[in-house]
Every structure is written in structure tokens, then in C-alpha cells.
Amino acid sequence: MSIQARCQCGKAFQAKAELAGKRVKCPSCGGVFTVPNASPELAPADDPLGLDGIDLSSPAMGASGGQYLPSHQVAPQNGSTNRTALLLLLGIGGAAVLLLIAVVVGVMLFFVSSDDTVADSSTSSPGDISVAPASTSPGTSLPQSPATPASGIPSSQSSGATESDVGWKVQADGPASPPAWPEQIDLSIPVPAQGDRVIYPATPSPFVALGLKITGGDNVQLWNLLTGEKAGQMQEAVKARSEYSLSPDGSQLAVKSDDSKHYSKLDIWSFQSGKLVREIECDHPQKHLQAFQFVAPGRLFTYTYGSIGQGTTYLLRVFDTMEGKRLAEIELDTNYTKDRFAVSPGGRYVAALAHNNELSVFDVIDGKLVGQVEVKQFLGDRTGAFRGMSYAPDGKQLGIVYSSTNSNLLLLDMEKGTPADQVEIAGKPPTASAYRGSAVEWIGTKGWCLFGGTVIERNTQRVVWNLELPIVDRLTARRTLPDGWIAQGGPHARKTLRFVPIPWPQIEAGLAAINGSSPAYLKPGGSVSLDFEIGQLRFGTKEDTATRLTEMYETRFRVDEIAIADDQPVVLKVGYSESEGETMYERKGIMGPKTGRTVQATNAQVAMTLATRDGNQTFWKHEIAYDPRSVTVLGKEVNEASVRDSIFRQLLYKLSETPIPYFVPQDAGASQLPGATKLDGT
Template sequence: MSISATCRHCGTTFNVKDSLSGRRLKCKECGGQFKVPSIDDDYEERPVKRRRRRKSSQSSGPILVVTAVVGLGVAVGAVVVFQQMQPSSASEVADVSTDKPSAANSPREETVVIESSPRRGSERPATDSVDATSSKPTKPSTSPEQSDPEPTGWSYEPDPLTLPEDDAVARTGRLEGQGDPTLSLGSPTVALLPPLSGFGNLEVWNLDQNKRVGRQLRGVGNIKHGTRTVNSDGSYVAFNDLKTKSDEVWSTKTGRTVLQLEPLSGGNTYSLQFVGPDKLLRHSYVSGDDRHTQFETFAVPGGELLGAFRVDALVSTGKLHFSPGYRYMVIRELNRILIYDLETGKEIGTDAAEDSFDIRSPKSVAFSPDGKELAVLSEHSYEGTLRIYDLASGKRVLEHQFPSKLTAGARIQHGEPVIQWLPNNIGWLMSHYYILSRKTGKIVAGLQSGDLRTSHFWLLPGDRVLHGRSSSGLQLTSFPHERLEKVLASAESDEPAWLKPGQSVSLNVKVLNARHESNEEVEAELSEALAERLERDGFTVADDQDVTLHVVYGEAKGKTLHEMKSAPRDRYNPLARNRGTPTGNKADATSITCRVAWRLKKRAQPLWQSDLSFDQTFALLRDKLTDKALRDSAFSMLRLRLDQEFIPYYIPEGRLNETLPMLISLD
């Protein structure tokens, strides 16, 4: 007679003689020791067989390709189905195995393995489940059938950001840990992964103390992009392992895995998000005949399924946004937004709100820190609109429009917000760079810090900014909101100013030389564009005024560009650069310089001045390659830069460093 025994360290199963019952043996595979179960042991004493993590036969494919497919597959009519699950349901089996600590003082650790739950409509016999906390068998329970929720009216309760009460000093300075950061909203902790890699030794750092939280997580595996998340106190980190397809939760207290979730049957994990210190939300897409997006909430570290609901549409990772307290979740669809209550799994009734949430091309969403308002940015063509909703009633309370895209040229890292609320509700930070005033909707400032628009950037509680590159290190800097509020108050007061919205100004445009058009034609085009810009900033353009906007423009022969016939993108390697095939055609580009300055009649020095230059090295043309086609392309780019340039609309007398918009340096 033989006994089946499993090594707790590597999961290898052996058949041993019954004479070895109750003895400890050494594993031939990994060298670890394990105990052979006794023949007389009852069910509670018998170790539960630990399942090996199943390998998937399907390749996940390039991430970029998946994202492109997701972006095109969003449906407008999303139907929500909610299922309130009881812990230890009949459709889940929780297996518990206790790993031996690596150090003598390490606490004992339980690793919970959760099997994939069946897809809706599939049949599966009821199975006894094991409670993850007591390891005692419980009676099988039957989960209620999923059904369409009844339509409800608008229902929202404020979900503010709750900060932990401690005496920690809100420090600034350089963070000693390096890596790609992942933050937990309202928490002083940040998870760092080695830069330029999806695997290695992951660490969690406390920003206030500038030290690591708990142990280093060694050999975390190949992490799927967009799935890494850390809870508010830094005790747990979760991610999806690309190799095994399972979702893992690691403890920073012991440096070990405490929970493994097998992938949803027929589905792939898109993202993971801690929605509480001990609650993990899994976002999966299920393919096949019953295509839908599934959301499940699990207890950590026990692994009990607390709730689940589905959306009959394809929802990508970047289209999810959460309230400060993580009770509500916003899904951005193609032409509207939907808000779900994660406690009930139901849509809160956007159709019953006082104002419509049908918004064309929503770009980003952000809750206010008190959870009472919602900012929605939409962009299409070359225009943008920011809408602010009062969530108590669903009524739109503010709307600001912009003549250009505020996200153009910005490289927002995955998981980082496009919209961030400023302290004291004075406005918003957009695309890591533009600061908008809540009262006027104007751009009042821009942030400067090296190559800020391509680095990591977060506004943190305590009026701090976390910014920098993963390779060179992260920096904590105080946000100068008091200085900004002072200048805003000055602009709204009756203090004397050389330049202020509402007054009349003159416009003087001088063209030195134009390559393919007459100087007069170029002068007329620039005068028309700048006059529109001044009127938008609140000025009236008239002749012979005390303050004049002077513009000096010039063109010159630039570099010689060669035409390349575009080639299709490599479907197997979409990140590869394919320059195409040379056609032999070439043309001379146009180099443009432009100086813009505010000048006062009786003052020799300008009040403000900026030099713009554009040396063309690349162009996308629909028509035939010619010198004039390249010049027209360069001129269009210059007009766009003039439209986005920080041309001051407020200059106080005697304080040239307090203009609006102003540049704020974080260095």
C-alpha cells in the first residue's frame, strides 16, 4: 500500500510506502523537507494538496496590439449584471498550504490558491470548500443567479479621501529607492519595480520616512503591464504573472505570496486594484460566445469572493477611474461615462442625473479629494472641454472650453492621472504641465522640472509633488500653491497693472522674409491668428495703444528631407520602427524663427519676451513632396505653438516675475 505525499515547497507529489507514514522526508526535486501524512490522520490534519499553477496554451500577444483592439471594441449600450457572493461559495475551492519561513523569526504564512470561477451558464457540481482562515471544511453554499438589476434613480454618497492619523513629517527631498513607481491614492507608500523591466525584486517605500516598508519581494516574476497595485499601508502588493497567468498577492511583512487567484475561465486579467486595505478588485475580459468584462472583489489574504458584476462591453485598463475612498468606479466609454457603486455592483443611475453624462470623446476623469465633484475632460479635433459635476445631484456646475488639446504632446505614464485637483480647490493640473484656474478656466501657470512632460508625476496630500524618472530617481518637492494663490488674488484685485484682461492693446507683426509667399500674405495670416488669441485672452485689439504685442517672423532654407514610402506595421512586433522604402524624391525644408514680446510705449526693455524656433526634420504629407508643402507643414506647426505659448495676459506694475500665466520651477 502506498501513500500520496506532496512537497509543500515545490508542489511535487510522491507515492511512498505506508511504512513511512508520519515521517519527514527530503524532496528529490528541491531539497526541502515535508511530512508524509499519517494513515490515521483525520481530514483536518491531512495537508491539502497544493495545485500547480496551470500554464495557458494561448499567447497573450503584444500589449500594444491588445490595447488597440480594446480601444475599438467599446460598446455604447452596456448592460450591468451584479452577483453578491458569499464566502466559500459552491463555485470556488480554496486550497491552503503553509510554507516554511526562510528565517527563524519569520511568522508563519498561509498561501491561498483560488481556482478559476466558471463562466455564466456553465454547469459545475457543488464542491465542499475550505475556509481560508480556519482551514475547516464548510458546507457548500449556492450563489444567487446573476440577474439584471432594476433601474434606479441617481444615488450617490460622498466618498472622501481618508488619510491615516500619524505624526509623520511631510518630508521633501530625493527618494533613496529607484524604480518604476506605483502609488496608492492618499497613502504615503509607493511600490517600486526595477526600471526597464517587468520582473526582479519589488520594494515598497514610505515617502514620509524615506525607507523601505517590510521586506524586499524577491523574484516576483514577469509582471503584466498595468496590473501592479499596492494597498494603502503598503502591507500587500498584487500583480498578474505573465508566465502563469495567475494573480498573486505578496506580503511585505514576510516577503512571500499569500494569495494566488487563478484566471477567470475563458478570461484574461486586465488590471488589479486595491479598493481597501484588505480588498482587491480584479478586472477581467472574458472572450468566446459570451463576451463581457467581469469585475470581482476578493478579501485579502483569505481570498473569499465578496462580490462580482459584469458589463456587456469591452472595458480597457485605462478607462477605469476610482473615487478617493474607492467605493465608486467610473468607466469611460466612447461617448459617455458610467459610474458604478462597488458595494452593490450597480450603476448609480447616470440616466436619471440632472445633466447628461453623454460626453463626446471623454479623455480623462478625476474625483475631487472630498469626493463631492467629478471633473471630466473631453477632447476632439483641436478643441477641449472640462466639465465639473456636482455628484450629490448629478448636475453640471462648471464648463470651461479650450481652443486646443491640453494633452497634445504629453506622455502620461500608465496609471498616472491626466487631471489632478489642486490644493484648496483653486483649479486643476492638466497633463503634468498646465494649471487651470477654477474661477476663470484660464491657464494660470505651467510646471518646469527638466523633461517634466515625459517623467512620473503625482500631486500628493500635504501639498507635495512626487516627480522624476525611474532611472535617475524620484524627488519630493513642495507645491507652491500659496504663491500661486497670491498672484491669482492680485490679478482679481484693483492693484495697478501694465497688462490686464479687459483693456485695449495693439498688435504689430513684421515679416522679414517669406520663401514661398509674399511677406504681406504671411503677415496677414499671423495677424489674424494672434488677434484671435488676444481676444480669447480678454483683450480688445486697437491701434495706437500703450501696450503692444510685437511679433518678428522670419523664414530660411532648412534641411533637405528625403521621401520614404510608408510600410505596414509589423503585426508581430508593433513597437519596431519601420522607416519604409526611399522613393528618391527630396525637398528642402523651411526653418522658422519667431520673436514675441509685450512692449510698453515709454519703456525700452520689453515687459515679456519669448523666442520660438522650428527647424523641420520630419513631416507627414498627404500630397506630393515639394519645398512649399514642407513650408506649409512647418507654418502650421508654428501656428499651433503660438496658440499654446504662455503669452502673459496679466503683468502687475513692478513685479515682472508674477505674470499670468507664470512658470513654476520644481527644481
């Protein structure tokens, strides 16, 4: 057995299996690189639920042979203890919604077209080996590089590179001409019915696309947010498979094709003609298109992975969407999910964060790796789960968000590859999971907004305000400006895109009161008591339940500088009870088969009230009815007790999303912090 290996000089060779993971010398340039590990082939499987980005592999190919066109212009037309059990709610027709709490690894094979070999650098020198580069010519039935390359295409490989190998050659990459946003925008843009996706470009732009849903849309529109006017309209129905990217000039919309036989195909639509103008096969048709974004007008990057032949490939490519030509290619050494990419505002760099928290920065103009750093060295012990990352508008920083009970915003200096700042945030932003917009937005010099709804003031580094939305609108992308949000709201079928102000005068008055001598019932540096009323439990004990709840609240209040103590004048009263939930069925693993076993879930009810001890004044209240639709049981025998325990752990994270006031002024005219703006269905 042999392994396909490629040096950073671009030459590809075939290495002996025993060299997997070892550093070797390149027979062509004399450089040193790492031979990748061989990967076993997985039986291909489709994704019947259309859960893009978690496909394990593609459906099996038919007979090989024939030539396909990677890109073509579309002619105008008329008209056990080791097991993981996933439990799902039994629903009508067997339908269920998956809550994916796992890292899904795609394993595919790499096509090899030569018998060339390389040897271990510790035992051989370049002069010991006679080799010829592997073929990369397009047009064969199973080409290694199937997309049509442009002349002089940059190509490199990042596999096996270390920080010392790569160094840090990244510069700040700001936009040439960012939009000049006014302080207030008078917006009332009607959102086409049944279009729940709001698509903003990955780089600064005044444009937005409306009228799309998971399968496309028959009334897709382009609007200019600065003028409040419609700028384009598709003349035909757009068919898609859940993912979209809008060019920063608003001229093109890239759509993941719904072609069931071509998993790497992109459809390019023009807002100028209103029609489909080009199809681009980004990789072999049976490989997966995991991520794509426009980096500039007429230019986008794609990330594909797959197994065809004898190896797994992970490819980042850059395409000219006007002509369909491939402009650059970079071979990666690991799989990435779509939320782990970020485009610099100037469009020169794509940052990618691996699951081991290694950050790589790629120059998509020169087609090479220009920076690599282990982010985990900056995070300490309380890392939490990765939630998302975004560039600052000037390209000087990259914001990366992690969270568990509390959250951590790491601001990386992109010119140095070192932290510029690190912000610990109480709780987890309510929209952190599955939000479709930017993870971090810089709101001028005032601070940051996380996941389109949680405002952090820069000087105090506290959460000061939240945007509360109906559940149907929480995941829809928003644009945060220094003085407010551009957000979707309104009743069903009559929603509008509108400007929602951030009340900075109220926020600043509250912060001034915290730092001054104004009397307050509760503020940072103070204390609060916890009072639990534990009702009916299906499993566990009241003592254990209260202890675990106390630990969560103590962890959360610590960041707000609020101590938990007995006999305080202000009390957080927590009522908790459980009831029997719906019937769930068991799967072995995320995509594994049903076992035939069923189990009853546990529903939880939580009522929280912040009030004076005598109950005469209530400052804040919130209720949660937790009715889980899925749960993952790790390393335990599946029974109703273990399922209840897993659900309770999920509930604790849910409770950490609830913004609890840390400042309650005695002045009735002053605002609590954090405050909230509620955007309801009116």
C-alpha cells in the same frame, strides 16, 4: 447563429440572431433588457511592442482541454480616401515609437453553454418561452466565469441599459480616514536607479511605491510620505508587464503578469513579506486584462475583455486579493481603455466613461450598475478629446477633462449626476497626453491641478501656475497637495522624491493686481498684435500658414480675455520655418502591414517672443523644434504634401500646450501669470 444574452437579474439565455439590438422580456423575471449585437471574430494578434491596452486580441489558443486554477497562493521559495495610413520613423533595426491617434476596438467572442432562447418583447411574453439558464459552473476547460467565485457573488449586467432604466442611485463616497497632510513636507527620498514609475494608490493614502519600470524592478520599495521613512522592501525582483496598483494601506502591490500565455493574470506582491504571495487569473487566460486598481486594502477591481467561443465579453470584476476569491461581477456592453476608469475615495464606486461619452457608475460592493448619464449633453459643441478623469477627495465630484486647442474641465455632482461647474481653460496642459498620475486633483479650497502640473485658481478659473519638468520626468506621476507638489527630480541615477511649493503669495499678488489699478503691459481685457515671420516652407503657402496660426492663437487668447488687434504696444512675434525631416514608412492602419512606401517627414521650427513693439523689452520667449516620429494621415492620398499638412495640424496642438502670459505687470517685482516653477535635473 445565436447570441448570448443576459438579463440584469443574472440569468443568461441564447437569443436568435435577428433579435440583436432589440429589447426583449426576460423569461425568468419578466424584466426588459437589450440583446447585444453579435461581433465577428478577429484573428488573434500579439502585441510585440508591449503597448498595453491596445491589443486587438490574444494569440490563438492551443488545443482545448484541461483545468486551470483562476487563483492560487504562491508557495515561499528560496533565492485610398477611406484608408488610414500610419507613418513611422525609420530607425535603427526597424524600431519605431508609435503615436497612437485612434480608438482601438477589441472584438472577442462569448462562450455559450446552452441552447436556450429569448424572443423580442414586442411579439412575445415571458409565458411564451420555456428556457433554462446558461451554465456558469467553473472548472470546465473553457468556463464562462473562470475565476473562483465566493459564495453569494453579486452579478449583474449593464448591456442595453438606458438612463431611465438605471436612474441615479449614487452617493458621495469619501474616505474613512484621509491622510492629514501638513502645509510643508520635508522630503528627500532617493528614487532607485532605473525606476521611472512612481506608483500612488487610487484612493487617498500616504504611501508610494518606487523602483519600478515598464518590466518590473529588482529594488522595489514602499515609502510613507507623511513620515518620510521607508515602510517596506521587496526581497525578490518583480517581473511585470507595464501596469501596477498599490493598495491604500501599502500592504500589497498588484502587478500585471509577464506570463505570455496568461493575458488576464495578476500577480499580488506583499510588502510585509517582500515576496509574491498570490496569482489571480482574472478571466480566461486568453482574454485581456485592460485595467485594474485597488479600491480598498485587500480588494481590487479588474476589467477584462475577450472572445472565447461565440461572443464578446467585457467584464468588471472585484477580487479579494488575500484569498483570491471573486467577490462581484458586472457584465459591460462596450470596451473601455484603462484611462476611462476612476475609483471613488471611499472605494465603493468605479466610474467608467465609454467612448460615446456615456458615464456609468458601478457599485463594486453590491456588484451592480447604480448610475448612468450622457456626459456629452453637458459639453456643448467644443468637446475636444477626452484626456482623463478623477474623483474629488470627498467623493462628491468627478472631474473630467477634454481638450483641443483649449480645455474643458467638467465637474460632475456625483450625488445628482448633473454638472456642479464647468471650467474652460486656455490651451492644453503640457502633460495631458499619456500622464501616469491623476488627471484632476483638488488642492483644498484653492482650486485644481491638472495632470500634476497645471494649477487653476478656483475663483478666477484661470491657469495661474505651471510646474515645468525635464522631458524624462513629465509623465511620471506626482501628488499635488494644497500647497505644493510631491515630484521626482534630480540628475539621472540620483533622483529624489521631493516637495515643491506652489507660490501662492505670488499668485495672489498677481491676481490682486489684475483686479486693481496697477499698471500692466498686458492683462485680461487688453489686446496684443501678432507678427509672423514665415521662412522656408516645404509645402503650402505663407498666407495659409499665417492664417492657420492666427486662428489657433485667437482661439487660445479668447479664454484669457485677450483680443488680437493691429498696432498694439505689445506684440507676440512668431517665427516659423520648415525643413526636410526623417524618412518614414507607411502602414495601413495602426497595426496593419507595411506597404513598402516611404515618405520624407517635415520638421518645423517655431520661435515665439512676447515683447514691446519697439523691441526694447522682452517679457517672454519660447522655442519649439518639432521633429515628429509618427503621423497619421486620414482620408487623403499619402504623399509628402499630405504628410506635411498632418504634421502641421499636430504642431498647432503642440503650440496650444505652451503657456503664454496673459498678465505682464509693469512692476518688475510682481509675477507674470501664469508663472512657472522649473524643476530641472539638479
